[in-house]
Amino acid sequence: MNNKARSLLWNIRQFSTLLPRSGALRIYTLGFCRPEVIHSKWNPRNHLLNGFDEGLQPSVRYLFQDKFISKSVDGCTQTKGISHAATFKLDRILCPRRLSFDAKHSFVSDGTSDHDLMKTNFHHTSSEDVLTKKTRPTPVNYKKLAQECNSLGDVLDTFSKAPTFPVSNYFLAMWIIAKRISEDKRRFEKQLMFSHPAFNQLCEHMMREAKIMHYDHLLFSLNAIVKLGIPQNTLMVQTLLRTIQERISECDERCLSILSTALVTMEPCMNVNALREGLRILVDQQVWDIKHIFTLQAVMKCIGRDAPSALKKKLEMKALKELGNFSVLNSQYMFEVLAAMDHRSVVLLNECSKVVIDNVHGCPFKILISILQSCRDLRYQNEDLFKSIADYVATTFDIWKLKHVIFFLLLFEALGFRPPGLMDKLMEKVVQEPGSLNMKNIVSILHVYSSLNHVHKVQNREFLDALASALTGCLHHISSESLLNAVHSFCVMNYFPLAPINQLIKENIINELLTSGDTEKNIQKLHVLNTCLKLDESTYKSVHIPLPQLPLSASYPNAKLAEVLSMLLEGEGCFSRNVQLPHNYHIDFEIRMDTNRTQVFSFSDVDASSATNMQRVAVLCVPKSAYCLNSHHLRGLMAMKLRHLNGMGFHVILIHNWELKKLKMEDAVTFVKKKIYSDEVLPTTDTTV
Structure with a gap:
């Protein structure tokens, strides 16, 4: 045959x-x-x-x-x-x-x-x-199944009675149910899901059907499985990732959106990294064909911070091209997208900021917080945007929870922006309701107000007293580091509550701070405490906390300012550079003048330097970070330094680095001359020396 x-x-x-x-x-x-x-x-x-x-x-x-x-x-x-x-x-x-x-x-x-x-x-x-x-x-209809079932176990029971293709419907139904229940119940339901006898059978079906399932169904399944909390290192998840890699050529625009959404929440591993690389190649080829803004944003968020800069730039150009089609939600979401891909597009951020400012009223808390967090991560500073958000929160202050207001202020502090209206509102609430504060709220409020150096014209003392009283009530359960942070903030604001300081300077608390946690930061804050107790008007001048010596910080005085002073004072004999002072302070330049600041004395002139009418002048070069955003309001640590230098007998002159850098040498000499000499008398250089 x-x-x-x-x-x-x-x-x-x-x-x-x-x-x-x-x-x-x-x-x-x-x-x-x-x-x-x-x-x-x-x-x-x-x-x-x-x-x-x-x-x-x-x-x-x-x-x-x-x-x-x-x-x-x-x-x-x-x-x-x-x-x-x-x-x-x-x-x-x-x-x-x-x-x-x-x-x-x-x-x-x-x-x-x-x-x-x-x-x-x-x-x-x-x-x-x-x-x-x-x-x-x-x-089975996954939407109908989610309506009929009350728990994840009910879905698995339905599957075990009469399994139908595709099993992705069961995972989707379970995810819909999981979203609508509380966090505690969801955690309990997931434990029951893993122990259900039909769960392993469902996972086996998912692996078998992966190769014949439609590609978008496969991606929806992966997204639901990951969000249900099924571990990423399981055989089922890795099988789905591998199958999606093999069939990535079937990916259209809709699938791009689903795949990007799923990958964003996944931890790096070999299959995830390989799939993300494949997605980048696919996006690079199809970026100009993407029609939907949310798909574009999902892809931008997914490609990662380590994506090639050329791909990031291409996606930015595509977003700018579609800017006219952006909805309000697209503009709000773009901040988070750019932060996720670590791409600071100022043009795109400026345009989206205008939309956010125009539609800030009624904007949800999570979106506003996401915008501020993204601005912090991208180092993007837009005073108009920050002011509009702060004014909106201050106007609607009564509808916000206390923790929400504090969260806003913490982000504003990280951005260097001081919203006086909102901060005054919170001060009034603290004075009226000090009992509503818990330990975490107290430490956070103190940090913000000390860092931004905000002082209320009327209620400042009452505000500090209320915070000190609330902190005293928490001393029995407060941690050593939280106590140090709170007392440090009080000291920066020149306020010294007795009970918290007495608790902090105990030997066992100091030893704990020096041996555990972030010891370097703890030592710096304890040095600030020592300095404030000595130089400020406190009742603890005799207290000294034994601490290891801090290393002297390297100082590089502004070279252009040194040249200007040399020209203005005709030589370097009339000023000194990088002067180290007690309590770990240093100044960039020191000049010795008479009390009227009309005459400069030479350092070699012993008689002049010992004269009773001599005034020591400290010239400090300060960056923009020493001030609150776009203002001349000093931040807390710099304000404390000026206070202490004044206590040590110095007259302090601040020279802005960014202003001096823009000036030509002749203009710079005139600028510094007006700063050094008294406003009443501005003598020439010849008569000064």
């Missing part, structure tokens, strides 16, 4: 074992065979968000692609006018071996033509098929 005849007989035998007496069979992934009517008019790509569960079936694989059997079966001869045929849908996983046929051999009777085969009717309308249609399981 030749090979062709052997192949023919083998295939007929295989087919006869599978062919039922009537109707058609669908082979399920669980191995169950159930009768089913095959419909010809079904959409092979039912979208997930448009009720893909209605009429959803796996890919149809006909045993005979273009030929049908037309021979006698059970003694009945099939005539030329064939009206129906038996077809099969086979699961690729359970039936990996496909029947093969020789193209030269046809399984059609001699009297059947190709034209007759074109008239074949796929709708089997026999009475038996009507009965099988009633027994066919209806594909």
Whole structure:
């Protein structure tokens, strides 16, 4: 018997074992065979968000692609006018071996033509098929399932009774249920989900169906699985990641959005990194074809901080091109997107800021916080944007929780922006309701007000007293570091509460701070405490905390200012550079003048330096960071330094680095001369020395 005849007989035998007496069979992934009517008019790509569960079936694989059997079966001869045929849908996983046929051999009777085969009717309308249609399981609708079930376990129970394809519906239903329940209940439901007997079976089905499932369904499944808290290192998640990699060429714009959303929440691993690299290549090719803004933003957020700068620039240009189509939500979300990809596009941020300012009223708390956090991460400072948010919060102060207001102020402090109206509102609330403060609130408020050096014109003393009283009530359970942070903030504001300081200077507390936690930062704050107790008007001048000596910070006085002083004072004998002072202070330049600041004394002139009318002048070069944003309001630590230098007998002159840098040498000499000499008398250089 030749090979062709052997192949023919083998295939007929295989087919006869599978062919039922009537109707058609669908082979399920669980191995169950159930009768089913095959419909010809079904959409092979039912979208997930448009009720893909209605009429959803796996890919149809006909045993005979273009030929049908037309021979006698059970003694009945099939005539030329064939009206129906038996077809099969086979699961690729359970039936990996496909029947093969020789193209030269046809399984059609001699009297059947190709034209007759074109008239074949796929709708089997026999009475038996009507009965099988009633027994066919209806594909599950994930939205309906989420409405009918009250817990994740209910979904798994439904799956175990009658599994249907695709199983992504069950994961989606569980995620919808998980979103609508409380955090505590969600945690409990997830524990029950992992211990449910049908959960492992559901995961096995997911892995088997991954290769035949529509690509967008596969991506939705991954997104739901990750958000349900299933560990990323499990075989199922890694299988999905690998399958998505293999089929990434099927990714369209909709799939790009789903995949980007899923990858953003995933931790780096080999498969995630490989998939992200593939996504970057795909985005680089398709960026100009993206039509939806939210898809563009999802992709921008996903590509990561380490993406090539050329790709980031291309995405920025695409966003600028679509700027006219941005909605208010798009503009608000763009801050978070740019921060996620670590790309500071000032033009894009400025345009989005205008939209945020115009629509700030009614903006949710989470969005406002996200905008401020993104500005902090991108080092983007827009005073108009910050002022509009601060004014909105101050205007609607009564509708905000205390912790929300404090959160806003912490972000403003990180941005260097001082909102006086909002800070005054909070001071009034603290004075009126000091009992509403907990320990965390107290430490945060003290940090913000000391850092931004905010002082109320009327209620400042009452405000500090209220905070000190509230802090005293928390001393029995406050940690050593929190106590140090609070007392440090009080000292910066020149306020010394007795009970907290007495608690802090205990030997066991000091030893704990010097040996645990961030010891370097603790030592610096304890040095500030020591300095304030000595130089400020406090009752603790005799207290000295033994601390390790801080290393002297390297100081590089402004070279241009040194040249200006040399020209102005005709030589370097009349000023000194980088002067180290007690209590770890140093000044950039020191000049010795008379008390009226009309005459400069030389350092070599002993008589002049010992004169009773001598005034020591400290010239400090200060950066913009020493001031609050776009203002001349000094921040807390610099204000404390000026206070202490004045206490040590210095007259302090501040020279702004950014202003001096812009001036030519002649203008710089005039600028510094006006700063040094008294406003009443501005003598020439010749008469000064």
